[in-house]
Amino acid sequence: MKTxxxxxxxxxTGKTTTTYNLGIALTQQGYxxxxxxxxxxxxxxxxxxIPPEKDLDQTITELLMKTSCEKPIxxxxxxYQTGRKETAARVDFIPSNLRLAGFELAMGTMMxxxxxSRFCHIQQYANQCFKRGCYVEPEHPQPGDKLDRLLIYQIPxxxxxxxxTDYDYAxxxxxxxxxxxxxxANMPQDYTPDKCFRDFNYDDRPCAxxxxxxxxxxxxxxxRGDKAEALYVDAVGFKDVSRLLPELHDMEVERQEHNLDELxx
Numbered sequence: 296m297k298t299x300x301x302x303x304x305x306x307x308t309g310k311t312t313t314t315y316n317l318g319i320a321l322t323q324q325g326y327x328x329x330x331x332x333x334x335x336x337x338x339x340x341x342x343x344x345i346p347p348e349k350d351l352d353q354t355i356t357e358l359l360m361k362t363s364c365e366k367p368i369x370x371x372x373x374x375y376q377t378g379r380k381e382t383a384a385r386v387d388f389i390p391s392n393l394r395l396a397g398f399e400l401a402m403g404t405m406m407x408x409x410x411x412s413r414f415c416h417i418q419q420y421a422n423q424c425f426k427r428g429c430y431v432e433p434e435h436p437q438p439g440d441k442l443d444r445l446l447i448y449q450i451p452x453x454x455x456x457x458x459x460t461d462y463d464y465a466x467x468x469x470x471x472x473x474x475x476x477x478x479x480a481n482m483p484q485d486y487t488p489d490k491c492f493r494d495f496n497y498d499d500r501p502c503a504x505x506x507x508x509x510x511x512x513x514x515x516x517x518x519r520g521d522k523a524e525a526l527y528v529d530a531v532g533f534k535d536v537s538r539l540l541p542e543l544h545d546m547e548v549e550r551q552e553h554n555l556d557e558l559x560x
Contacts, residue, residue, distance in 0.1 A: 312336040319377075322384040329374070331355060332391035335399075340390035344378030356394040360440035377500040426482045428502040445482035445491065448514040448543065449507065459512050469527070471542035474514060476550060477506040482517065488526055488533045491515055516543060 301314050311334075318330040322475035332339040332355060353373040355400065361368055377386045430444055450458045455473050455518050494500055495509035508512065509515075515526045515535065526533040 310334075314339055316341045318386045318388070319384050322386045330375060330384050330388040332389065333395070334391055335393050335396040337390060337392045339388070340392070343375070343386070343388050343390070344391050345375070351390055351392060354394065355389050355391045356398045358389065359395075361396055369393055397504060425483055428478050428480050428505070430479050430481055435465075441501060443477070443482040443484075443486070443520065444516075444518040445480055445486065446516040446518065446543075446547070447478040447495070447506070447509065448516065449477045450512060451475045457512060458511060461511060462534040463526050465512060465527070466534070467537065469536060471539045471546060474546075475544070476543075476547060478502055479547075486517070488515055490516075492528065514539070514543075516540070 299317070301310050301317075303310055314330060318328045322328045325550075330339065330343070337345070355373065358368060358373050367442065371387075373389050374387050375390060377384075377388060400412070448471050452458070452473070457468045480501070492509055500508065509528060511528055512529055513528045515528065515533070517524055517526070523537070523540055525537045525543065527536045
């Protein structure tokens with residue numbers, strides 16, 4: 296069996312068209328082909344005859360969920376056949392829809408069952424997760440594994456009176472509910488607040504397209520398992536605001552539960 300992946304971060308480069316036409320051509324040459332749509336927009340699925348407004352119960356998301364929970368997968372489960380009239384060859388494919396986006400988000404906080412066993416050492420994988428902005432934890436961590444977490448909270452509303460102000464002005468106004476978690480990931484070893492501030496102010500910083508650079512009034516939470524601390528980014532240095540940790544923790548639990556609820560719908 297040969298796997299061909301057609302991928303590009305940029306849109307409009309012909310990924311869907313290439314995949315569809317290649318699948319049809321190989322089928323016409325006598326090969327058994329299975330096309331898999333891994334795009335939440337479901338463009339390949341639409342090419343294959345399933346309109347985007349059709350809410351399918353069986354997609355690539357359901358297969359990934361079963362795999363992550365180690366549940367058995369039935370023969371030809373979630374497999375459809377192309378239904379376009381102008382296509383002579385009928386090709387098997389697994390469709391996708393917007394539920395895949397919710398699954399990707401939830402996977403950031405779900406246990407990774409493979410890391411630390413067959414593919415790579417947990418710390419190598421943790422460093423990659425830091426760059427991508429996701430947190431994973433193996434089901435069976437090994438002695439010496441560093442599973443520290445880094446979380447960044449930012450104020451999303453311009454109307455908040457202490458947004459971008461120094462700690463002296465904000466200290467008596469601080470409320471955890473004014474913040475939103477914009478980044479959570481495995482924290483590199485020997486990480487410091489100063490290193491964090493530098494990393495998240497580079498042009499190629501983690502999650503540069505989805506969150507602003509680190510600035511005054513943001514919160515840095517460093518969770519080292521047996522010890523956690525919350526730091527307010529001040530005009531000069533950092534101020535300890537670990538008193539906010541219980542509320543921030545409750546907010547994070549609520550966010551995870553919401554993501555899992557969205558995934559199960």
